[in-house]
Amino acid sequence: MKKFIDKTLLFSLLLLLLVAIGIVLPATPRASKSLLFAKIKKDSLLKHTNNPRIIFIGGSNLSFGLNSKLIKDSLKLNPINTSIHFAIGLEYMLDNTIQYIKKKDILILVPEYEQFCGRFVHGGEELLRTIADIEPSKILDLKKEQLKNISKYIVKYSLSKFKINEYFGFKESDIYSVNSFNQYGDVYTHWTMQQQFIRPHDTIIEDYNPQTIDLIAAFRSEVEKKGAKLFISFPSFKASAYDKNISLIKKIEKEFINNNFDILGEPERYRMPDSLMFNSSYHLLKKGVDYRTKLLIQDLKKVQTSKIIYKQ
Amino acid sequence: MLFNSLDFAIFLPIIFLLYWFVAQKNLKLQNALIVISSYVFYAWWDWRFLSLIIFSTLVDYLVGQKLSTEEQQSKRKALLWSSIIVNLGFLGFFKYYNFFLENFVDAFSLFGMQINANSLNIILPVGISFYTFQTLSYTIDVYKKKLEPTKDFIAFSAFVSFFPQLVAGPIERATNLLPQFYEKRTFEYDKAVDGMRQILWGLFKKIVIADNSARIANEIFNNSGGHSGSTLVLGAIFFTFQIYGDFSGYSDIAIGISRLFGFNLKQNFAFPYFSRDIAEFWRRWHISLSTWFRDYLYIPLGGSRGGIWMKVRNIFVIFIVSGFWHGANWTFIVWGALNALYFMPLLLLNKNRVNTNTVAKGKHFPSIKEFSQIVITFSLTVLAWIFFRAENIEHAWSYLSTIFSKSIFTIPYYVGMKTPMILILLFVLIEWMGREGNFAIENLKNKFNPIVRWLFYLLLIILIGLNKGENQQFIYFQF
Numbered sequence: 001m002k003k004f005i006d007k008t009l010l011f012s013l014l015l016l017l018l019v020a021i022g023i024v025l026p027a028t029p030r031a032s033k034s035l036l037f038a039k040i041k042k043d044s045l046l047k048h049t050n051n052p053r054i055i056f057i058g059g060s061n062l063s064f065g066l067n068s069k070l071i072k073d074s075l076k077l078n079p080i081n082t083s084i085h086f087a088i089g090l091e092y093m094l095d096n097t098i099q100y101i102k103k104k105d106i107l108i109l110v111p112e113y114e115q116f117c118g119r120f121v122h123g124g125e126e127l128l129r130t131i132a133d134i135e136p137s138k139i140l141d142l143k144k145e146q147l148k149n150i151s152k153y154i155v156k157y158s159l160s161k162f163k164i165n166e167y168f169g170f171k172e173s174d175i176y177s178v179n180s181f182n183q184y185g186d187v188y189t190h191w192t193m194q195q196q197f198i199r200p201h202d203t204i205i206e207d208y209n210p211q212t213i214d215l216i217a218a219f220r221s222e223v224e225k226k227g228a229k230l231f232i233s234f235p236s237f238k239a240s241a242y243d244k245n246i247s248l249i250k251k252i253e254k255e256f257i258n259n260n261f262d263i264l265g266e267p268e269r270y271r272m273p274d275s276l277m278f279n280s281s282y283h284l285l286k287k288g289v290d291y292r293t294k295l296l297i298q299d300l301k302k303v304q305t306s307k308i309i310y311k312q
Numbered sequence: 313m314l315f316n317s318l319d320f321a322i323f324l325p326i327i328f329l330l331y332w333f334v335a336q337k338n339l340k341l342q343n344a345l346i347v348i349s350s351y352v353f354y355a356w357w358d359w360r361f362l363s364l365i366i367f368s369t370l371v372d373y374l375v376g377q378k379l380s381t382e383e384q385q386s387k388r389k390a391l392l393w394s395s396i397i398v399n400l401g402f403l404g405f406f407k408y409y410n411f412f413l414e415n416f417v418d419a420f421s422l423f424g425m426q427i428n429a430n431s432l433n434i435i436l437p438v439g440i441s442f443y444t445f446q447t448l449s450y451t452i453d454v455y456k457k458k459l460e461p462t463k464d465f466i467a468f469s470a471f472v473s474f475f476p477q478l479v480a481g482p483i484e485r486a487t488n489l490l491p492q493f494y495e496k497r498t499f500e501y502d503k504a505v506d507g508m509r510q511i512l513w514g515l516f517k518k519i520v521i522a523d524n525s526a527r528i529a530n531e532i533f534n535n536s537g538g539h540s541g542s543t544l545v546l547g548a549i550f551f552t553f554q555i556y557g558d559f560s561g562y563s564d565i566a567i568g569i570s571r572l573f574g575f576n577l578k579q580n581f582a583f584p585y586f587s588r589d590i591a592e593f594w595r596r597w598h599i600s601l602s603t604w605f606r607d608y609l610y611i612p613l614g615g616s617r618g619g620i621w622m623k624v625r626n627i628f629v630i631f632i633v634s635g636f637w638h639g640a641n642w643t644f645i646v647w648g649a650l651n652a653l654y655f656m657p658l659l660l661l662n663k664n665r666v667n668t669n670t671v672a673k674g675k676h677f678p679s680i681k682e683f684s685q686i687v688i689t690f691s692l693t694v695l696a697w698i699f700f701r702a703e704n705i706e707h708a709w710s711y712l713s714t715i716f717s718k719s720i721f722t723i724p725y726y727v728g729m730k731t732p733m734i735l736i737l738l739f740v741l742i743e744w745m746g747r748e749g750n751f752a753i754e755n756l757k758n759k760f761n762p763i764v765r766w767l768f769y770l771l772l773i774i775l776i777g778l779n780k781g782e783n784q785q786f787i788y789f790q791f
Contacts, residue, residue, distance in 0.1 A: 001332060001499045008508070011766070015773060151318070155777040162774070197725060200535030 022158025027133035028166035035063075035187075036130050037178040038084055042185050045080045046100035052077050053102065056185075057093055058110035059086030061235035064283035067293045068184030074297045075304075077106065081185030086282075088130055089123025090115045090212060091146060094219045103227035108264070108296075109216065110233045112282060113245060116252050118206030121215065122146045125153040132157060175279075190278055191286035198274070201241030201281035204248055213255050220261070232256050233299065234267040236292045238281035242271040264299035313356040315565045316519055316780075323353065324569065331573060332499055343470045343493055346573070350475035354438070361437035364402055369472045371398045372447045376454045376461035376468075388455060395451040399444045406436055411640030439479030441637060445604055447472050450486035452608055459487050467493035476569040480562045482580035482600035489577070497574030506754065507571030509769075513753050514564030516772050520779045521739050522557030524732040525550040533701055536711045541720030544711055545694075546729065551701045552694045553736050556585065559598070564751055583747045585693070585740075586671050588685035590654040591664035593693060601637070605630050620660070627659055628652045638700070643708060647699040654692055670748050735775070 031037075046055070054077040056062050062083035071079045082097060090111050101107070114120045122143075128150035131139050142150070160166060174180070175190045182188040216232075223230045234253075242249065249267045256263055276288030284292055313320045327349045335341040355362050375395040382388050410431040420427050450471070453459040462468045471490045477483075532539055532547025539547070560581035567577045580600050587593035594602055606615075610630045614622050628649065635648020658664040671686065672678040678686065695712075702708035726733075746752030756765055 001501075004499070004501050004504050011769075015770075018770075019777075152780070156780050159774050159777040163778075197727065199531060200538045202531075202534050 018162075019155055019158045022161040023132065023154070025161045028161055028163075030166045030170040031129065031133055031160075033170075033172045033177050033179075034129075035084055035173075035176045035178060035180060036088075036126060037134060038181050038185070039130060039134055041178075041181065042080070042082050042084070043096075043100070045185060046082065046097065049078050049080050051102065051104060052106075053104075054079050054106045054108065055097065055101075056081045056083060056108050056110065057097055058083045058235065059088070059090075059093075059112045059115070059282070060084075060187075060280075061086075061112055061237070061282040062110050063181070063185070063187045064190065064278060064280075065236045065289055065292050066186050066296075067289050068182075068186050070290065070293045071297060071300075072184070075300060079184050081181075083110075083185070085126045086112045086114065087120070087124040087126035089127050089146065089149070090121045091143070091215055092123050092127055092130070094215060095141065098219065098222050098226075101223060101226045101228050105223075105226075105228035107223055107228060107230045108233055108300075109219075109230060110235050111212070111216075112235050113237070113249055113252060114204055114206075116212045116255075117204050117209055117248070119145070119149055119209070120206070121209060121212045122149045124149055125156070128153045128157055186289075190283075191289065193278070193285075195275075195277065195285055196279040198238065198277055198279055198281065201238060201244065203244045208248065208251060210255075213259055216261070217259055230262065231264050231300075231303065232261045233264040233296060234270045235282055236270045236272045236276075236284055236288065237267075238277050239271050239273055241281040242267075262303070264303065265295065269295055269299070313353050315562065315569075316515060319356065323349075328572060336499075339494075339496055340466060342497065343464075343466045346470040346475070346493075347466060347473060350470070350473035350478055353475040354473065354478060357438050358435070361440075364437055364440065365443060365473055366469075368399055368402065368444065368447050369469050371395060372451050372472070373462075373465055373468050375451050377463070379451075379454050380461040392451060392455040396448065399448050403440055403444045406434055406440055408640045409434060442481045442483055443472060443478060445483045445601075446486075449483070449604065449608065450490065453486050459490070462490060462494075464494065474570070474575075476566040476573075476575075477577060480559070480566070481598075482563055482566065482577055483604055484577055484600065485604075489575070492575050499574065503571050503574070505757075507568040509753055509756065510564045510568030510571065510751050512568075512769060512772055513751055514561040514566075514568060515776050517557040517561030517564065517739070519776045520557075520735055522554045522561060524735060524779060525554035525557065528729055528732060529554050529701070533703075533711070536707070536714065539714070540722045540724060541715045541717050542722050542724035543726075544715050545720065546724050546726065548694050548698050548701075548711075548715075550729075550732070552585075552690075552697050553739075555697065555700070556581075557739075567751075579750050582750075583670075583743055583752075585690055586686055586744065586747055587689050588667040588671060588682060589658055589663070589689055590651065590692060591658045592667040593689055594651070594655075595668070601634065605634055609633060623659060624656065627655055631655070642705050643699045643702050646705060646708070647696055650696045650699060654696070673748065 027037075054071060054075065056066060056068075056079065060083065062081055063085075066081055066083075068079035068081050071077065082093070097107075122145040127146065131142065131150070172179070175187060175193075177189075180187045180189040220230045234249075237245075237249075253263075253267055270292065272284065272288055272292070276284055276291060278285045278288070313323060327345070331342055331345055335345050351362055351365075354365065372395055375391050378391050379388060382391060413429050413431055417427050417429050450459070450468075454461045467490065470493050471484075471486065474484075474489070529547050529551035532543060533551065536544055536547070563580035567580070570577045578600060580598060582596040582599065584593050584596035587596055610626055613626045613629060615626060616623055631648040631652035632645055633648070635644040635646070635651075638644040638647075655664065658666075667685075671682055677683075698711055698715075699705075699708045702711060743752045746755060749755045753768075756768065760768070
């Protein structure tokens with residue numbers, strides 16, 4: 001028995017040591033080129049962009065679905081597209097953004113529908129990578145649910161540091177790279193590309209999670225305390241995926257209405273034909289990006305006209 | 313509690329240490345610890361259904377006691393039927409109530425009769441199909457006087473609820489497992505190390521092979537209308553490895569954990585995808601269920617005695633019932649019937665027991681004939697799994713009709729499949745090399761020195777770690 005326990009402990013300690021080394025090793029060259037590292041530039045934009053500002057918060061439906069230049073030209077506002085990846089989790093996106101909010105900022109929140117289901121709102125592997133690779137000190141700010149979510153990926157994250165292709169022979173992605181974003185934070189490298197294969201989007205099977213609306217409501221209070229204004233919009237979503245998830249989408253819209261959020265347009269307006277999609281149910285081709293941005297501008301102009309938006 | 317979860321990684325060492333250090337001098341205490349830990353393990357999902365296990369345990373224990381003193385045949389039969397009715401009653405209600413209700417309503421509507429019947433929102437208790445069959449084997453064996461009924465209620469409770477195999481098997485026979493609860497268990501180093509090795513291999517099968525395959529198979533099956541025939545073939549192959557990795561992985565972990573506690577469970581999978589015909593496949597796939605049906609259904613029905621039509625009938629009955637055991641859906645019944653059809657040529661030509669030994673025993677490679685037989689059997693199995701995986705019969709037909717269309721000659725969509733394919737090839741290679749053991753890496757200790765072995769274990773753990781994400785449910789929990 002002693003021999004068995006000794007050997008098991010020795011092997012476990014070796015493994016723990018390996019995992020610990022993996023965690024403390026710096027981000028690999030491949031990881032350093034990933035789109036998650038765009039956070040540094042986006043935080044800088046949030047810090048340094050002057051008023052009047054319009055700030056977009058969400059996942060890749062925004063990074064792959066917005067032409068901020070059109071917003072700037074049309075609304076005469078300075079756009080900041082903070083979106084990077086859905087799996088960072090809406091909770092972290094909101095917590096990260098609030099520190100940079102200034103008086104009279106206009107915030108447009110466009111969460112993917114999955115953020116309202118299961119535990120997605122608390123983030124996943126991308127949240128762990130963001131924290132561990134980019135801002136380790138922020139681990140202390142994470143909440144219990146976020147820590148629980150990312151704990152599942154710690155071993156995977158650590159061991160990935162020992163993969164040879166993280167250091168040698170990797171090719172920087174054209175579209176999912178830190179260099180894929182323009183000066184406003186939009187992914188623009190795919191604007192010249194053709195449509196790629198789009199994996200069919202499943203019906204979202206996770207249960208509706210009311211925590212998401214509560215988090216957004218709490219965020220709205222914080223935003224208003226700072227003298228800024230929050231609006232909700234809806235993600236551009238491939239028509240077939242939209243139809244599969246219509247009951248969930250309607251429920252989310254109803255929850256926004258019931259909680260008196262200021263809403264821009266309706267989900268149907270952003271139900272996109274397949275021909276406008278790029279490589280996923282949320283990502284748009286350039287034609288789609290411009291179309292979606294124009295819809296958003298129309299919706300923003302409506303609320304400007306009705307003087308809901310603060311006079312800048 | 314899932315075997316591939318952090319909860320279980322904490323639970324297992326605690327129980328192991330209590331078992332060998334606190335309770336090791338007292339057999340009853342060890343058995344009681346197994347019962348308590350098994351109940352905790354089960355209650356982790358849903359404590360409410362624990363009452364079903366306890367009730368089944370009580371009924372079968374009491375029936376066993378009565379059978380030991382009752383000599384009158386009619387009363388013995390009544391006792392046996394009371395156990396069967398209680399156990400199959402629970403199983404029937406929780407698993408099949410809605411299925412039968414919906415089909416009765418549909419059947420009556422065919423004759424123009426409209427019946428209003430409300431289906432119930434029933435949750436299927438995890439593992440009910442497994443522990444029901446396990447406890448039934450006890451009553452039937454006691455009734456047949458193959459087994460002495462136990463007077464030790466704690467030992468019997470431990471046998472029914474033994475946590476390593478409680479929720480997804482192997483379905484142990486009372487004749488094999490129950491006597492092990494009467495005997496003093498001593499810790500054996502080699503047995504425990506073997507157990508650890510089998511647990512590691514099971515985790516590799518589940519997390520690396522099954523979960524990676526599941527990701528692709530689910531995407532293709534859930535959106536089969538949008539894929540070409542060639543991609544659907546890939547989807548079916550990935551599901552074939554998913555179900556094998558998932559289920560045999562669970563069995564390996566269960567057997568391995570049992571060895572840590574000094575128990576020997578029967579082998580449940582014996583490299584089924586290297587089978588040379590479908591009869592061999594069924595001797596190697598889910599062995600504990602196949603032999604259960606053989607002993608408690610096929611043989612009582614007459615087995616292979618009698619005329620050819622009786623044999624054919626019995627084969628169809630056993631395969632269809634086996635299919636239905638997997639779930640209340642026509643897809644499982646068709647899957648069972650299809651396997652019975654595959655079996656027919658072997659039965660009619662009396663060739664169903666030709667391939668009983670390990671393929672290419674003692675050799676590195678199979679002969680061309682053996683290889684062709686393996687490929688044909690594997691392909692037939694892949695086709696049958698389509699029914700098993702499909703949502704309903706219409707889905708299966710549309711999946712199959714797309715496969716057998718011109719689009720099978722197009723290049724399949726394979727983005728994101730390269731790594732899983734390489735892992736599956738590596739897995740098949742290791743399984744082939746280890747096919748003469750009880751599990752693929754059982755004989756590693758005889759072939760390599762400790763440094764190579766530890767490096768190999770480390771590689772497996774790294775692969776498990778790299779593929780570990782969300783804890784994926786085991787498929788067979790739903791059966």
